[in-house]
Each structure stands twice: as C-alpha cells, then as structure tokens.
C-alpha cells in the first residue's frame with residue numbers, strides 16, 4: 001500500500017473513534033439536558049462553555065491552533081445544545097448579517113436563528129421566551145457604540161450573559177473586531193474569568209463622574225469599556241455604562257456596590273459574563 005493510502009486508513013480509523021466519542025459525549029449532554037429541563041435550569045451555560053474551551057486550549061499540544069480548537073468545539077457544543085432543547089437565538093437579520101455571523105460564531109449551526117429588524121425586537125423575543133437568547137451589537141469599529149442596545153439594556157430586565165468578538169473588514173480593509181452581547185434571562189455563575197457590565201446613573205454636574213469612578217481605583221478594579229447616554233428626557237441625569245473586571249459575586253464587588261450606591265443616583269447590574277478570549281479582542 002502506498003503512503004497516501006495507508007495514511008488515509010489511519011485517518012479513517014481515527015474518525016471512526018472520534019465519531020464514537022462524539023456520540024458518547026452527546027449522550028452525556030442529553031442526560032445533562034434532562035436534569036436541566038426537570039429542574040428548570042438554563043440550557044445554555046456560557047460560563048461552563050468558557051471553562052471547557054479555556055481548559056482545552058490550554059491542554060492542547062498542537063499542531064491545531066487555539067482558534068481551530070475553539071471553532072471545532074463551538075460546533076460540538078452547538079450540537080449538544082440542540083439535543084438538550086430546540087434552542088432559538090434571536091439576532092438582527094437578514095441571514096448572513098454581521099449579527100447572524102457573530103451569533104453563529106458562538107452558537108454554531110445546530111441551533112435555530114430568528115431574524116429581527118431591530119434591537120428592541122430582539123429584546124422582546126427573548127423576554128417573551130420566543131428565543132432562548134438574543135445577540136445584539138454593542139460596538140463596532142465603523143459605527144462605534146450601538147446606542148439602541150445601551151437604551152434597551154437600561155430599560156430591560158434581561159441581562160448580558162456572554163460577549164462575542166467578530167473580526168470584520170472595515171472600510172479601509174483593516175481587520176478589526178466588532179463586539180456583540182448575548183442577552184438572556186439568567187445570571188451566570190462565575191467562570192473564574194469574568195467581567196461585569198454596570199449602569200451608573202449620575203447627576204450631570206462637575207465632579208459626579210470622578211467621584212463615581214473613584215471606588216474602582218481604590219479597590220483596584222480595572223475598567224475596560226465605557227459609554228454614556230443621557231437618561232430620560234427632562235431628567236438631569238446621565239447614564240454611564242462601564243465594564244469592570246470580575247464577577248458580581250466577587251468579594252470586592254460587595255465593597256464596590258456599597259461605595260457606588262453612595263455616589264450614584266442608581267446602580268444597575270447589567271450582567272457578569274466571561275471575558276472575551278485573548279485571541280478575540
């Protein structure tokens with residue numbers, strides 16, 4: 001037998017074993033799904049997926065690149081999600097839009113996608129349980145921050161449960177990352193690698209913002225993103241959206257919230273979720 005044929009025989013044997021193992025893994029995921037459905041637990045667990053991916057990337061000795069491991073596992077997890085439940089993800093349409101691509105890079109090709117025409121509709125479908133989660137833009141290199149998403153987050157009781165970075169070519173053909181949030185009804189347990197999106201409502205007066213940000217410095221909590229919006233018409237308040245390192249259940253967050261509540265008109269937690277992988281942003 002020539003080299004090519006014998007190497008292909010080797011691949012055939014490995015594939016047979018891989019498919020057997022994948023089905024074995026899928027059986028376990030189905031059992032997990034039965035427990036979740038029985039106990040009313042969320043089917044999608046972003047913190048678990050993040051832990052699985054980080055651990056596999058760390059253990060892998062190559063030659064597969066980390067991005068390849070992530071892409072393969074995105075589809076494996078997509079297939080297990082679909083076995084656990086008929087999972088639907090709402091995003092901005094049409095099929096093939098940036099939002100759809102971002103959603104597929106997180107949820108893979110085994111789940112169902114619902115295409116909506118604006119961000120408010122995505123939030124509505126998730127609130128009505130027509131979709132398990134929604135994917136909405138948060139910022140992109142060409143258009144900046146998505147104010148419609150900030151406005152919905154300010155009003156809604158839905159939370160940010162994951163983020164997605166999508167590499168896009170911008171108008172100058174530079175590759176840059178557009179960021180999307182996954183929104184849902186459930187707060188995530190810690191993954192050990194989280195950040196937290198907060199909404200601070202602050203009076204529009206000199207020094208108010210500096211005072212609100214001081215506790216982040218004192219408690220040594222890093223801020224990675226920052227955006228502002230005027231609060232409702234007729235009010236003299238400003239909304240500041242900040243993304244801080246850590247999870248709301250971290251001890252130092254308790255201190256942070258105590259300090260923030262003294263310095264802000266209102267503080268709302270928009271969600272704790274796994275940080276983007278370093279290869280993503």
Ligand SMILES: C=C(O[C@@H]1C=C(C(=O)O)C=C[C@H]1O)C(=O)O
Pocket residue numbers: 028029032043044045046048049052076077078080081084
């Ligand atoms: C199997 C589970 O359900 C989903 C599928 C996962 C997987 O295939 O590894 C991980 C997290 C969940 O989104 C689980 O929660 O462990």
